[in-house]
Amino acid sequence: MRRDDAWMDETDPNMLxxxxxxxxxxxxxxxxAGSETLAITEGLDRILAGxxxxxxxxxxxxxxxxxxxxxxxxxxxxxxxxxMAGLSAAGHPWDGQIxxxxxxxxLTGAVVPxxxxxxxxxxxxxxxxxxxTLEADPRPGAHIRNPGEDTRAGTVILDRGRRLTAADIGLxxxxxxxxxxxxxxxxxxxxxxxxELVPIGQPLGxxxxxxxxxxxxxxxxxxxxxxxxxxxxxxxxxxxxxxxLTHAGETxxxxxxxxxxxxxxADFVSRLLQSEGxxxxxxxxxxxGRPLAFGRFGQAVFLGLPGNPVSVMxxxxxxxxxxxxxxxxxxxxxxxxxxxxxxEALRKxxxxxxxxxxxxxxxxxxxxxxxxxxxGSHQLRSMxxxxxxxxxxxxxxxxxxxxxxxxxxxxxVF
Numbered sequence: 454m455r456r457d458d459a460w461m462d463e464t465d466p467n468m469l470x471x472x473x474x475x476x477x478x479x480x481x482x483x484x485x486a487g488s489e490t491l492a493i494t495e496g497l498d499r500i501l502a503g504x505x506x507x508x509x510x511x512x513x514x515x516x517x518x519x520x521x522x523x524x525x526x527x528x529x530x531x532x533x534x535x536x537m538a539g540l541s542a543a544g545h546p547w548d549g550q551i552x553x554x555x556x557x558x559x560l561t562g563a564v565v566p567x568x569x570x571x572x573x574x575x576x577x578x579x580x581x582x583x584x585x586t587l588e589a590d591p592r593p594g595a596h597i598r599n600p601g602e603d604t605r606a607g608t609v610i611l612d613r614g615r616r617l618t619a620a621d622i623g624l625x626x627x628x629x630x631x632x633x634x635x636x637x638x639x640x641x642x643x644x645x646x647x648x649e650l651v652p653i654g655q656p657l658g659x660x661x662x663x664x665x666x667x668x669x670x671x672x673x674x675x676x677x678x679x680x681x682x683x684x685x686x687x688x689x690x691x692x693x694x695x696x697x698l699t700h701a702g703e704t705x706x707x708x709x710x711x712x713x714x715x716x717x718x719a720d721f722v723s724r725l726l727q728s729e730g731x732x733x734x735x736x737x738x739x740x741x742g743r744p745l746a747f748g749r750f751g752q753a754v755f756l757g758l759p760g761n762p763v764s765v766m767x768x769x770x771x772x773x774x775x776x777x778x779x780x781x782x783x784x785x786x787x788x789x790x791x792x793x794x795x796x797e798a799l800r801k802x803x804x805x806x807x808x809x810x811x812x813x814x815x816x817x818x819x820x821x822x823x824x825x826x827x828x829g830s831h832q833l834r835s836m837x838x839x840x841x842x843x844x845x846x847x848x849x850x851x852x853x854x855x856x857x858x859x860x861x862x863x864x865x866v867f
Contacts, residue, residue, distance in 0.1 A: 465804075468736055468737060468738040468804075469734055469737050470738055470847065471738070471771060474737045474745070477733055477734065478754075478756070478772055479776065479785065484781065485636065485780055485782070486637075487637040488502035488637055489635060490635075491633065491635065492631060493622050493626060493630065493633050496621075496625075497619065497622060498616060498676075498677070499616070499633075499678045500617075500636040500678060500783050501617065501633065502635055502636050503613050504613050505609070505610055505630065506608065506610065507605060507607060507609075508629060509604075509628060510604065510606050511601070511603045511628070512600055512602060513600060514600055515564065515597055515599055516543075516562050516564055516597070517541075517562065517563050518561065518596045519596050520559070521559060521572045521575045521577075521578075522535075522537075522558060522573050523541065523559040523569035524551060524569055524571060524572075524591060525568065525569060526592060526593040527593075530590050531587050531588060531589050531590045532586070532587065533586070534584055535555055535584065535585045535586075536554060536556070536585075537555075537556060537583050537584065538552070538555040539557045539558070540557060540558045540559075540560075541560070543560060543561065543563050544563075546566075547563075547564075549566070550566070551568040551569050556569075557569070571591045571594060571595045571596070572597055573589065604627075611624070611625075614784060616778075616783050617633070635678075636678075636781055639679050639706040639777065640681075640704060640705045640706050640707070641680070641682065641706065641707045641709060641777070642684055642700070642753065643670050643681065643684065643701075643710065644684035644686070644687050644697050644701070644710055645664055645685075645687070645760075646686070646694060646710065646711070646721075648688060648689045650662065650664040652664060652686065653668075664686055665762050665833060666711040666712070667683065670709060670765070670769070671683060673769050673773075673774075677777045677778070678781055679777060679780075682704060682705060684697050684701065689721070690721070691725070694721040694722055695721075695725055698722070698725055698729075698730070698751075699751065701750070701751070702753045702755075704753075705752075705753045707780060708754070708756070709756050709757075710722050711757075711758045711760055712759070712760030725750075726755060726757065729750070730748055730750035730751070730755060731748045731749040731750070732748040733747045735747070738804065738805045738806060739805055740801075740805045740807045740830075741759070741764040741808070742764040742771075743805065744764075745758065745759065745772065754780075758773075759830070761830035761831050762836075763810075763832060763836055766836050767808055767842075769867075770788075770867055771808075774867070788861045789861070789865035791813070791820055791859075791860045791862065792820065792858070792859065793821055793857070793858060793860045794821045795821075795822060795852050795855065795857075796821055796823040797854050798851065798854045799824060799843065799845065799852050800851035801845050801850060803848045803850055804847065805847060806844065807843075807844070808842040808843070808844060809843040810824070810825040810836060810841075810843075811823060811839055811843040811860065812838065812839060812841070813840055813860055820860070822858065822860050839863065840862065840864075841861060842861040843858055843860055844859040
């Protein structure tokens with residue numbers, strides 16, 4: 454069979470499954486070397502280069518979990534009338550001793566005096582003229598946060614490879630940690646190819662279209678801790694494509710292209726990758742996104758995405774995203790999957806796993822999913838309307854209305 458015939462054969466046994474292809478991609482993507490130290494205010498979504506250890510106990514002292522009254526539980530019961538001896542507020546601890554028949558007013562976050570062993574909430578007392586009458590029996594230890602209850606000094610609070618969240622930033626701040634050492638941003642170069650592509654703002658001529666893929670890639674990449682190098686639209690000539698590949702191969706850790714990876718006369722990307730770079734595979738048993746080229750050019754890992762816009766997004770979500778996370782030094786998690794009831798019948802040809810665009814929603818406590826309609830790889834609006842992939846296995850011929858199908862919500866892959 455000729456190469457171009459194999460390209461069109463949906464049952465070609467040499468096509469890798471999505472899982473096989475992803476395994477090869479992740480094996481080739483070693484975490485980048487180098488780190489930098491920056492303020493925690495700049496740390497969101499960055500990857501930790503090493504573990505972080507707690508410096509202090511949090512809380513640092515016993516404090517109240519709510520507004521109420523601190524007292525000695527053994528000295529009081531429901532109906533007892535206690536004199537208010539003082540006030541402990543956050544940042545302003547009371548330094549006296551609670552005697553028999555006494556309590557103190559205490560506010561949330563305030564230090565609990567050593568002489569008290571419980572806090573009774575204000576809703577369980579009556580107050581009048583400096584005295585408090587209990588309406589419930591106090592329980593020893595109630596509503597008191599103990600030192601180190603959240604974090605103990607000396608324990609690892611964040612592991613190496615952690616992608617910092619807003620909660621992590623707050624955790625670091627609670628420890629008085631103002632700087633953090635993170636993995637350097639991998640450099641990602643990308644360009645689109647095609648003489649039919651016209652930049653935004655310029656009029657379209659016959660047979661021309663606006664370049665949407667490059668803007669899609671910029672938007673997708675902006676969600677990850679990477680430094681991207683936008684090389685623009687590259688003309689469909691061998692010299693122009695070679696120049697772009699060479700530049701990216703010398704400066705980037707990862708190179709992304711869209712278009713030019715099929716077997717057409719102007720598909721110079723795949724041709725040059727094979728002759729001057731290294732090719733691992735060039736197609737995957739998936740739809741959309743079969744013409745996916747993977748290998749290396751210069752120092753950069755190379756992923757050649759298809760030219761159709763839906764295929765760009767599909768291959769980004771399933772291959773580029775985990776590759777980026779791996780380069781950043783973290784372990785890519787498998788996408789979240791759900792089972793949902795299909796609201797309409799779907800058909801497909803066996804031979805490739807199908808990732809159809811769907812609309813996932815909950816109805817009467819049950820997840821349901823329906824197609825966005827047309828599934829052509831050129832129909833970018835369907836990606837805008839959709840919020841999930843409906844995954845139909847490689848050898849299936851589709852699914853019937855009412856079937857339970859596998860669904861990947863977009864929020865777990867974009």
